Amino acid sequence: MQEQKSKGFFRYPDVNFDVETGQCVISGESFMEDSKAFYSQMQDWFIQFHKEHKDTPITFSIKLSYFNTSSSKMLFELLKTLQDIDADGHEVTVNWYYDAHDEDLEEDIMDLSFDIDLTINQIAE
Amino acid sequence: MNKYEELSIDQAISEIKHFEYHKEQKVQFSYLGAFDELNLMIINKYIDFAQGLYMSKQRTNLFRIFVELSQNINENSTLRKQVGDKIIGCGKLIIVEYDDYFIMVSSNPASKKDIETIEKRCAEINSKNKDELREMKRRHIRQQDHKEGNGDIGLIQIALMSENKLDLKTKYTDNSKNEGYISISVKINK
Numbered sequence A: 001m002q003e004q005k006s007k008g009f010f011r012y013p014d015v016n017f018d019v020e021t022g023q024c025v026i027s028g029e030s031f032m033e034d035s036k037a038f039y040s041q042m043q044d045w046f047i048q049f050h051k052e053h054k055d056t057p058i059t060f061s062i063k064l065s066y067f068n069t070s071s072s073k074m075l076f077e078l079l080k081t082l083q084d085i086d087a088d089g090h091e092v093t094v095n096w097y098y099d100a101h102d103e104d105l106e107e108d109i110m111d112l113s114f115d116i117d118l119t120i121n122q123i124a125e
Numbered sequence B: 001m002n003k004y005e006e007l008s009i010d011q012a013i014s015e016i017k018h019f020e021y022h023k024e025q026k027v028q029f030s031y032l033g034a035f036d037e038l039n040l041m042i043i044n045k046y047i048d049f050a051q052g053l054y055m056s057k058q059r060t061n062l063f064r065i066f067v068e069l070s071q072n073i074n075e076n077s078t079l080r081k082q083v084g085d086k087i088i089g090c091g092k093l094i095i096v097e098y099d100d101y102f103i104m105v106s107s108n109p110a111s112k113k114d115i116e117t118i119e120k121r122c123a124e125i126n127s128k129n130k131d132e133l134r135e136m137k138r139r140h141i142r143q144q145d146h147k148e149g150n151g152d153i154g155l156i157q158i159a160l161m162s163e164n165k166l167d168l169k170t171k172y173t174d175n176s177k178n179e180g181y182i183s184i185s186v187k188i189n190k
Helices: A035-052 A069-087 A103-113 B009-014 B037-052 B057-076 B112-126 B130-141 B154-162
Strands: A004-006 A014-017 A023-030 A058-067 A092-098 A119-124 B020-022 B027-034 B080-083 B086-097 B101-111 B167-172 B179-189
Touching: A004 A035, A014 A035, A023 A035, A035 A058, A035 A069, A058 A069, A058 A103, A069 A092, A069 A103, A069 B057, A069 B130, A069 B154, A092 A103, A103 A119, A103 B057, A103 B130, A103 B154, B027 B037, B027 B080, B037 B057, B057 B086, B057 B101, B057 B154, B057 B179, B101 B112, B112 B130, B112 B154, B112 B167, B112 B179, B130 B154, B154 B179
Parallel strands: A023 A058, A058 A092, A092 A119
Antiparallel strands: A004 A014, A014 A023, B020 B027, B027 B086, B080 B086, B086 B101, B101 B179, B167 B179
């Protein structure tokens, strides 16, 4: 299994998923229109990682300064996938970082995290 | 890095052949065309630097509402243009500045079905307060049918960010009412 890595560019965030450590980071801005194609790759990676490295905890760090509504739908799907993985006995932690002055972003994160049964640490910076 | 990321606003504007300025009418920005990657980048640069808004909350709101409106145009416009290997929606975007607020207007031709859908959706959105809108947004995010694009949620998000009612205008262009135009005006307080 390979790491998932891509450099962000206008509308697309940086992606850095480490297969050795289980540390997974997306950062930057996310407002592409083809969000399903982009985020499905991450979803598939998590599912494969769960099959092959169940003993390595997953730490998913979200450092998006902005995500559009198309991305928010796929972020929710990612959280649901991680929720299922966690329920299957694989340790998962989500750290969601945001600008402490960005109330809109904070609310968006709360809305996405609502009723997801997972440890989601919302970290204001 | 793509060269357009390095452009200053003056350089970016000079690259655009079909932008218009109507300073005397306080129309700060007007664009008519395809909402493809390149033009989105240039419009983004404009919003970054226009009127000293850089790093301000107004810039954040203008930018985020612009993203959702442009995606609406790309999804709903019946006027399409091929750009590279993609078929892109075309429409018009205007930003008008007043003393205490901005108005951002997007308009595009649309099918009867989309006009009816958006009329119904805007009426529902405008009937709700902030908490009800957030609940509505959460409900839509959790729907299983995830079609591509911002679908049902973009207009809700616009209403939440602007904290004002959406001003929707629609018009049918033929007697059989199969086609028409949609214009969405969003007020962004300063």
